[in-house]
Amino acid sequence: MSEVSRRGFLSSAVAGGLVAPIAAPALLRLRSPVAISSFNGLKAVEIAWQRMTEGWRPVDAAVAGVSVVEDDPEDDGVGIGGLPNEDGVVELDASVMDGPSGLAGAVASLQNIQNPAQVALKVMRHTDHVLLVGEGALRFARAHGFPEVNLLTEAARKKWLEWREKRSAIDDWISPDENGEHGKAWFDKYKHKTGTIHLGAVAANGDVGSCTTTSGLAFKLAGRVGDSPVIGCGNYCDNDVGTGGGTGRGEASILINSASFLVQQMGLGKPPTDACLAAVQRVDRLTKIKRLRDDKGRLNFQIQFYATNKKGEFGSASTYADQFAVCDDKGPRRVDMASLYGEPPPK
Ligand code: GLY
Numbered sequence: 001m002s003e004v005s006r007r008g009f010l011s012s013a014v015a016g017g018l019v020a021p022i023a024a025p026a027l028l029r030l031r032s033p034v035a036i037s038s039f040n041g042l043k044a045v046e047i048a049w050q051r052m053t054e055g056w057r058p059v060d061a062a063v064a065g066v067s068v069v070e071d072d073p074e075d076d077g078v079g080i081g082g083l084p085n086e087d088g089v090v091e092l093d094a095s096v097m098d099g100p101s102g103l104a105g106a107v108a109s110l111q112n113i114q115n116p117a118q119v120a121l122k123v124m125r126h127t128d129h130v131l132l133v134g135e136g137a138l139r140f141a142r143a144h145g146f147p148e149v150n151l152l153t154e155a156a157r158k159k160w161l162e163w164r165e166k167r168s169a170i171d172d173w174i175s176p177d178e179n180g181e182h183g184k185a186w187f188d189k190y191k192h193k194t195g196t197i198h199l200g201a202v203a204a205n206g207d208v209g210s211c212t213t214t215s216g217l218a219f220k221l222a223g224r225v226g227d228s229p230v231i232g233c234g235n236y237c238d239n240d241v242g243t244g245g246g247t248g249r250g251e252a253s254i255l256i257n258s259a260s261f262l263v264q265q266m267g268l269g270k271p272p273t274d275a276c277l278a279a280v281q282r283v284d285r286l287t288k289i290k291r292l293r294d295d296k297g298r299l300n301f302q303i304q305f306y307a308t309n310k311k312g313e314f315g316s317a318s319t320y321a322d323q324f325a326v327c328d329d330k331g332p333r334r335v336d337m338a339s340l341y342g343e344p345p346p347k
Pocket residue numbers: 194195196214215216217225226227228234246247248249250251
């Protein structure tokens with residue numbers, strides 16, 4: 001395994017703070033709320049932070065923040081404007097989790113609804129369930145008055161059409177052989193883009209909440225669900241510990257149960273950045289398929305993890321160099337994350 005990026009590690013270690021194991025003090029009072037997200041969430045963390053200073057519960061603040069990204073047609077990984085599945089249909093996934101109640105809600109493969117994170121909140125608060133999918137999730141959203149809209153923007157439709165025309169006879173249906181010796185070349189040429197926002201929120205009293213929302217892997221098989229709506233994978237929080245979440249290759253995140261792993265690592269005493277690095281290293285250790293590695297044996301995909309603890313410390317780490325967004329009393333900003341390889345992701 002390559003050396004972890006020193007520059008990325010140091011900058012986010014300073015940002016996240018190298019600290020003693022987390023206790024769970026009864027009367028914790030932070031200097032300021034904290035919101036952390038993926039790179040695309042600069043505005044989202046600012047809104048979430050603002051809402052928490054107004055006394056909003058962290059999970060509601062998180063959803064208010066990500067809704068702005070879901071509403072942005074220019075962001076092609078989330079909400080309206082998200083890239084569609086291989087049939088040209090936009091299918092959205094989202095989840096929320098609330099620290100104080102320990103409850104979660106999620107939707108997957110949801111069509112025609114612009115704000116799946118808001119629907120996930122309704123699942124959490126208005127049902128005895130955690131996850132609704134497909135047609136059932138749509139009917140539930142309709143029942144709660146969410147308007148139906150065409151999520152496929154012209155820009156996204158043109159990108160999908162270009163992909164259709166260029167993909168030749170190759171698609172996501174792969175033979176067992178492609179998981180073997182000769183699968184790598186296929187994957188290098190046709191791997192797909194992901195776009196997602198995860199937002200972890202810590203209120204000034206130490207309560208936590210979290211949210212992850214996405215249109216998933218671009219041009220995915222219809223019905224493919226990634227890690228974002230899977231509680232414990234793309235999103236998790238524990239009010240005694242903190243929040244964890246991921247973006248990037250959802251399959252890898254699911255296979256290591258990443259978000260619950262992040263929170264467990266912090267519960268065992270790791271600072272947030274170290275917990276995120278441990279998750280990246282776990283992906284590296286558990287990825288055994290050759291087509292997911294380059295000629296040097298390195299993972300050939302990007303995956304990013306984010307964590308906050310109850311004290312308001314935060315951190316992030318990825319396979320390849322990247323940045324995350326954070327907002328506290330110093331204002332919204334982007335910060336380098338720690339990374340396994342310390343260089344930009346492969347094109
Ligand atoms: N991480 C988002 C997805 O894979 O769908």
